[in-house]
Amino acid sequence: MGAARTLTPPADLEAVATADRPARAGGAGRRSGPLTWVRRGGLSTLVFALPLLVVFGFFSWWPIVRAVVMSFQRTNLVKPATWVGWDNFRYVLTDPDLPVAIRNTAYFALLALVIGFPIPLLLAVLMSSVRRAKGLYSVLAYLPVVVPPVVAVLLWKFFYDGSADGVFNTILGWVGLGPYAWLSSPSLAMPSLVLEATWAAAGGTVIIYLAALIGVPGEVYDAAEVDGAGLWHKVWHVTMPQLRGVLFITFILQIIGTVQVFIEPFLFTGGGPANATQTILLMIYQYAFGRSLGGDYGAATALSVMLAAVLAVLSVLYFRLTASWSKT
């Protein structure tokens, strides 16, 4: 057994070799028959790849293909699917709820950006200058991230109680503010959602920035100091430019994430009051699984495919734009 194996060419050498002769790559292994293929480790490789191929095949690749197909079909679970062309897209685009949902989703993403983008950055830069018990700061900042979102939302829902005895209203009452209606006020509902979402997510971004800040080589600061740079100068002209790459990424990732907000509107308000927190994902959910409508899988996939396409176009444009910025 051992002798046979030592004759086996190492797999990565093989990979290098095939890269050198791409034309023959397909036939080279199989030409000498299945037995050689097995002895060369083809079978065991396949065994190792099996979990990945099966799980991704069934639960990722196939559903992705199916999403595109289904958006052109009318599917209900009883009758076989029929092709309906662009009907689903037309139906979704003319749904009177869609403009509301788009506006609310954009509003949520914008608010989340305004509140949620500068705060972690500020926290991380300040935390990076802490000398003692740095770990404690990180642990405290990250703690809300590990709290299950459902628990966080249900707890905050209680905090947002609109009566004068609600937790937040009590606190604000100490300084003579309120009481506010929070979730049952059409104008305050969305900011309330954003506040909770920012609380839940900011810690993760802080840690990403901290890791990037640690990656800033000390010599860069040394050099700036030789040139007589003060603290502010160092933060603004050394730290920030060094973080630029990470900031670009977290910016677009945050938009992609917040546009797909679901748990907050679903559990806090269910889209209310007066549709003030109706979002795109809530619409998708209602098309497919909602109690009164529901079962309209075609419309749900059409809307999700459109959302994904918009996000993809947005990301591409964004990276085009930022690529030209980073060159200058």
Added chain:
Amino acid sequence: MTLPTRQRIRPPAGRDRGTRKGSGLEGDRGFVSDQDWRRPGVRRTLGGLHLVLLVLLVVIGVGPMLLLAKFAITPTQDIIRTPLAIFPHGIAWSNISQAWNDVQISRYFLNTVWVALGSWFVQLLVATTGGFVLSVLRPKWAALVNALVIATLFVPAVVLLVPLYLTVLHPPVIGTSLINTYWAVWLPAGASAFNVVLMARFFDSLPREIFEAARVDGAGPFRLFASIVLPMSKPILGVVSVFAFIASWKDFLWPMLVLKNPDIQPLSVRLPSIAAQTDLGVFLAALAISTLIPVLLFIGFQRLFLSGAGLGGAVKG
């Protein structure tokens, strides 16, 4: 001229710092030099800011959790009337026992553990074996599979929701519906491109010579995997494990869709539906119980969490 090179090597450097040495928190030096620190103005301002920051983190970051812990043992009437008073009418330990026994949180708790353990196992299995194929064995078709795996990173999760649901409802080949079985949660959890990429990148960083030496000594792929690659990958296995476990503990929408039978639902699915007909104090105790395991895991494995969270940025970037 040196900067671009630095930026290119930063992710692996970050990984080494994060996982090998076990601490992701000590860097070269920050923007504040020792000289800056010696200036009294800087010392006072920064020191003051750090103190304010600490207080804010405790009040805003941890405050809600502390309040939840307090509510869990406060009589319902006090929670409603004076939520911020400190136990005006004593402590109600009964909230916890009622939640655990009468509301059957114990059962949903076990369901959650079971869901999380299964998801953890499937994710680890797929990520380690998949990463092994893509990084170490490298068959000819690895490049294609790798590209397909990475491509799924760019597909927003929402696109998968409905087709994945229908796949689980009527799976091809298997024939029997997975709805109301834990497989419906466990198996899709394994299709995490992030885990596979993370694992493959870590395997890439292992010294090839050791693999070669093992092969020369007659180790087949299974020996190589079990006795060499896995033992050398403990740091990344730890990171993927804690994140897999916690993510599954936090998951809500998917388990709600596929686990319709209340008896098998995990906490996150069950909590919103029991909210209305449960006594407030008992309900908040149930929330506190649901938070306990993730928070304890985080406190216990904070280095893995924090280095992993930083790593997330490095891989995405």
